[in-house]
Amino acid sequence: MNIAFAKHTLANGLDVLLHEDHRCPIVAVNLWYHVGSKNEQPGRTGFAHLFEHLMFEGSEHYDSGYFEPLQRAGAAFNGSTSADRTNYWEVVPANALELALWMESDRMGFLLPALTEAKFSNQRDVVLNERRQNYENRPYGLAPMVMLAALFPETHGYHWATIGEIADLHAARLEEVREFFRTYYHPANASLAIAGDVDPANALALARAYFDDLREGPRLGPMSLPAPALARERRLVLQDRVELPRLLVAWLTPPMFAPDDGELDLAADILANGKSSRLYKRLVYKERIATDVSAAQNSREAAGFFQVAVTAAPGHTIARLQAEVAEEVRALAEDGPTADELERGRIQAESQFVYRLQTVGGFGGKSDQLNAYNTFVGDPGYFDRDLERYRQVTPRSLQEAVRRHLARDERVTLSVVPTGRLDLALPDSMPAEVS
Amino acid sequence: MSAPATRVDRSRLPDQGPPRRLVFPTIDKSTSPGGLRIWTVRHDAIPVVTMMLLIRCGAADDPPGRDGLAAIAVDMLDEGTGSMSAIDFHDSIARLGAQLDSDIGCDATLISMTAMSRFAGPCLTLLADMVVRPSLREDDFARVRQLRLHRLRQLRDLPRLVADRAFARLLYGDHPYGHMPLGHEAALAGLTVDDVRDFHRSVLQRSDATLVVVGDCAHDVIDVTATEAFAGWSCANGVDRVLGPAPPELPPRLSIVPRPAAPQSELRIGHVAVARSTLDYHALVAANTVLGGQFVSRINWNLRERKGFTYGAQTSFDFRRRPGPFTLQTSVHTTATAAAISESIAEIAGITGPRPVTPDELALGVAALTRGYARNFETAEQVARAVAQIALHDLPDDHFAQFVPAIERVTVDEVTRAASTHLDPARLTTLVVGDHEKVAEDLEQLGLGPLNVLKAEAV
Numbered sequence: 023m024n025i026a027f028a029k030h031t032l033a034n035g036l037d038v039l040l041h042e043d044h045r046c047p048i049v050a051v052n053l054w055y056h057v058g059s060k061n062e063q064p065g066r067t068g069f070a071h072l073f074e075h076l077m078f079e080g081s082e083h084y085d086s087g088y089f090e091p092l093q094r095a096g097a098a099f100n101g102s103t104s105a106d107r108t109n110y111w112e113v114v115p116a117n118a119l120e121l122a123l124w125m126e127s128d129r130m131g132f133l134l135p136a137l138t139e140a141k142f143s144n145q146r147d148v149v150l151n152e153r154r155q156n157y158e159n160r161p162y163g164l165a166p167m168v169m170l171a172a173l174f175p176e177t178h179g180y181h182w183a184t185i186g187e188i189a190d191l192h193a194a195r196l197e198e199v200r201e202f203f204r205t206y207y208h209p210a211n212a213s214l215a216i217a218g219d220v221d222p223a224n225a226l227a228l229a230r231a232y233f234d235d236l237r238e239g240p241r242l243g244p245m246s247l248p249a250p251a252l253a254r255e256r257r258l259v260l261q262d263r264v265e266l267p268r269l270l271v272a273w274l275t276p277p278m279f280a281p282d283d284g285e286l287d288l289a290a291d292i293l294a295n296g297k298s299s300r301l302y303k304r305l306v307y308k309e310r311i312a313t314d315v316s317a318a319q320n321s322r323e324a325a326g327f328f329q330v331a332v333t334a335a336p337g338h339t340i341a342r343l344q345a346e347v348a349e350e351v352r353a354l355a356e357d358g359p360t361a362d363e364l365e366r367g368r369i370q371a372e373s374q375f376v377y378r379l380q381t382v383g384g385f386g387g388k389s390d391q392l393n394a395y396n397t398f399v400g401d402p403g404y405f406d407r408d409l410e411r412y413r414q415v416t417p418r419s420l421q422e423a424v425r426r427h428l429a430r431d432e433r434v435t436l437s438v439v440p441t442g443r444l445d446l447a448l449p450d451s452m453p454a455e456v457s
Numbered sequence: 458m459s460a461p462a463t464r465v466d467r468s469r470l471p472d473q474g475p476p477r478r479l480v481f482p483t484i485d486k487s488t489s490p491g492g493l494r495i496w497t498v499r500h501d502a503i504p505v506v507t508m509m510l511l512i513r514c515g516a517a518d519d520p521p522g523r524d525g526l527a528a529i530a531v532d533m534l535d536e537g538t539g540s541m542s543a544i545d546f547h548d549s550i551a552r553l554g555a556q557l558d559s560d561i562g563c564d565a566t567l568i569s570m571t572a573m574s575r576f577a578g579p580c581l582t583l584l585a586d587m588v589v590r591p592s593l594r595e596d597d598f599a600r601v602r603q604l605r606l607h608r609l610r611q612l613r614d615l616p617r618l619v620a621d622r623a624f625a626r627l628l629y630g631d632h633p634y635g636h637m638p639l640g641h642e643a644a645l646a647g648l649t650v651d652d653v654r655d656f657h658r659s660v661l662q663r664s665d666a667t668l669v670v671v672g673d674c675a676h677d678v679i680d681v682t683a684t685e686a687f688a689g690w691s692c693a694n695g696v697d698r699v700l701g702p703a704p705p706e707l708p709p710r711l712s713i714v715p716r717p718a719a720p721q722s723e724l725r726i727g728h729v730a731v732a733r734s735t736l737d738y739h740a741l742v743a744a745n746t747v748l749g750g751q752f753v754s755r756i757n758w759n760l761r762e763r764k765g766f767t768y769g770a771q772t773s774f775d776f777r778r779r780p781g782p783f784t785l786q787t788s789v790h791t792t793a794t795a796a797a798i799s800e801s802i803a804e805i806a807g808i809t810g811p812r813p814v815t816p817d818e819l820a821l822g823v824a825a826l827t828r829g830y831a832r833n834f835e836t837a838e839q840v841a842r843a844v845a846q847i848a849l850h851d852l853p854d855d856h857f858a859q860f861v862p863a864i865e866r867v868t869v870d871e872v873t874r875a876a877s878t879h880l881d882p883a884r885l886t887t888l889v890v891g892d893h894e895k896v897a898e899d900l901e902q903l904g905l906g907p908l909n910v911l912k913a914e915a916v
Contacts, residue, residue, distance in 0.1 A: 045835070046831055048829065048832045053538055096825060096828025114829060115473075116476070118473045121470060128467065151767050152768040158720045159719060231465050288846050296548045296551050307600070313608070366552050372573075373554030376554075380837070381836055
């Protein structure tokens with residue numbers, strides 16, 4: 023099982039990845055910039071995400087919204103920003119490949135001449151509305167920000183959320199934003215994947231034609247971030263407009279693809295993924311003291327964090343949830359998973375890998391995966407080795423990973439409680455501040 | 458390598474030739490002795506199979522006073538079967554690496570499973586077991602109902618959901634489309650497991666049903682497996698139940714559900730419009746695309762890109778078996794609430810006549826709808842979803858193959874006529890979920906009459 027590909031690196035440093043799939047007469051064009059919110063500076067957050075908006079507002083040779091020509095071509099398109107990377111993609115009918123490359127190359131090479139104060143301030147307003155809609159006006163919406171801020175020190179690039187802080191968005195100046203673009207948005211910091219109903223030779227020729235003569239930006243070395251560390255448990259409380267209290271517990275864990283990352287992924291499944299998981303069975307099904315549970319190993323490029331979230335059923339305390347979550351984590355650390363649980367986790371992982379082969383484009387499609395592997399491990403063909411990580415997990419290795427990273431007090435514990443009900447939080451919780 | 462690149466022409470966007478036409482796959486059909494339609498499509502590039510059971514039984518089939526019964530009955534299906542408990546059942550699915558999803562709408566329920574092809578047989582058996590032979594135990598019912606009551610309580614904090622619920626009630630009143638599938642606290646509290654058992658036996662099992670299987674599998678094999686697995690399920694094909702009271706003639710024009718200190722106002726503007734069976738379907742799809750169905754549409758362009766009021770604004774016709782709503786939905790900065798409403802209403806009014814769709818706008822809309830159409834049928838799940846639409850709405854098998862030419866034939870005049878036939882600015886109902894204190898004064902200036910204040914708990 024794999025994604026067949028060819029990789030070419032242009033003289034200016036741009037990686038071009040090609041994959042043929044003629045099942046459907048469409049082509050995915052997927053472009054990753056190796057820049058995310060972790061490349062921002064304290065007090066200057068939200069820039070990477072702001073660009074995800076500005077990149078659609080026009081470039082020197084097409085100084086108008088990018089939406090109209092893409093829609094006219096019948097494209098689906100979007101972009102997203104994480105802490106580690108920004109991606110832009112189009113899925114176009116095969117005949118519109120050149121249009122997509124024209125536009126991606128123009129905004130890579132010629133965005134700044136078209137970037138005006140007016141566009142900048144309009145898109146800042148849109149982003150502030152996005153923030154209101156998806157964070158401020160959403161129950162538990164600010165909790166992820168609190169967790170990041172508590173897990174990572176102020177100077178660490180994972181301390182803030184990609185959407186940025188309100189004050190920073192207001193304070194952002196156009197010139198700083200331009201400088202950010204010059205540093206990170208250029209061929210040597212990007213990876214272009216073209217997947218679908220194409221002739222690879224023709225697609226490569228087009229990619230060369232449009233990208234070969236783009237300016238070569240500064241070659242960036244690997245980013246060095248201090249390894250984060252928690253000296254002890256941090257207990258926080260956040261008051262929110264919610265009906266039911268929620269507990270979030272997180273530990274610092276290894277980064278993506280590092281040893282133990284795959285083990286922790288499967289541990290999250292065993293603990294809280296699906297109705298046959300340990301926490302669901304115990305807290306929701308049997309004892310009925312929680313309404314939902316979830317867990318994930320959030321592995322990022324420079325560090326990871328493992329987070330469990332549980333919402334209390336009315337009348338049940340966060341303290342009890344916390345004690346029972348701790349018990350289940352301890353049990354997994356002491357006794358490991360059963361052979362059955364592990365087998366189930368592995369087959370689920372394998373299925374997820376197969377499901378990801380179903381589409382050429384969009385978030386998580388084949389073009390996106392080629393870029394992810396190329397950007398983070400320098401090898402677009404990492405698919406099989408990635409899957410192999412899960413096949414290699416043993417009851418023992420999973421148990422060891424849980425013991426090393428989760429069976430410990432150095433963690434962040436957040437109680438999200440209905441406004442005015444601080445009494446529902448875990449004892450000794452400090453009020454969380456959200457900026 | 459330093460070969461000089463071909464100079465590209467950046468003075469204009471490149472031309473494109475015509476896209477390849479969509480070839481929609483053939484649907485192989487048979488019917489089980491119990492009346493279950495078995496429809497399969499061969500889709501074998503990836504060893505993945507998607508199966509969907511479409512049952513024409515939805516929230517509109519909730520008996521009067523029992524809002525939420527259909528949904529909780531569907532929710533109970535995966536709570537165990539035969540000797541398997543709910544946990545055992547989910548464990549069996551997890552061991553196959555399969556994904557199970559149940560989705561209930563107004564008109565129908567769709568239960569879908571996706572799995573690797575080698576597990577198609579056992580998945581189909583599990584799907585049939587849960588639907589035909591669910592345990593429906595009292596203790597499980599108590600837990601599931603309790604979880605739904607908690608969920609309802611949590612939804613009070615979700616402005617989108619509060620708005621959707623209140624808007625359905627405003628537009629439809631006691632009509633079966635007037636409530637969300639989840640129902641409400643009072644009705645749920647009054648339900649018993651016997652209600653669920655009765656509903657399962659006499660309504661769900663007696664509804665028109667179609668099993669759609671798309672993947673690397675032969676029709677004959679699926680037909681044999683499904684016929685055996687679904688033995689005992691006797692459907693009533695082609696039957697549509699009679700629906701209750703008509704929607705109100707003219708709901709209040711302007712309402713608010715107060716949400717003190719909300720940073721944004723959640724807006725819904727619309728009215729009851731038209732059923733899926735309308736002959737104006739393609740013209741309305743085109744009209745909506747121009748009005749608010751895509752990014753470059755009149756409403757999103759105005760409210761987001763020009764005014765910066767919102768992160769996004771959309772319109773849609775919800776095409777159902779009975780006339781569904783036309784709805785504009787957006788979430789705007791509190792200070793922009795009244796301005797966003799008057800701009801939105803002006804845009805809807807405009808497209809019905811004063812500012813009809815222009816040939817350029819229609820050309821853009823048609824291109825957006827048609828040129829990339831093939832991408833909607835890339836995965837087994839996408840194809841299965843399309844086939845389920847054919848079953849739900851009695852569409853011809855070549856509906857999707859004919860969509861592109863049908864949209865391309867739509868003229869500017871047809872769009873304007875369809876918009877003015879099915880959209881009526883005078884009948885628009887506006888709902889705000891937001892900070893009453895901050896927006897009340899502005900809302901009164903809109904000229905939409907008195908502000909109808911709804912209680913959050915009541916909707």
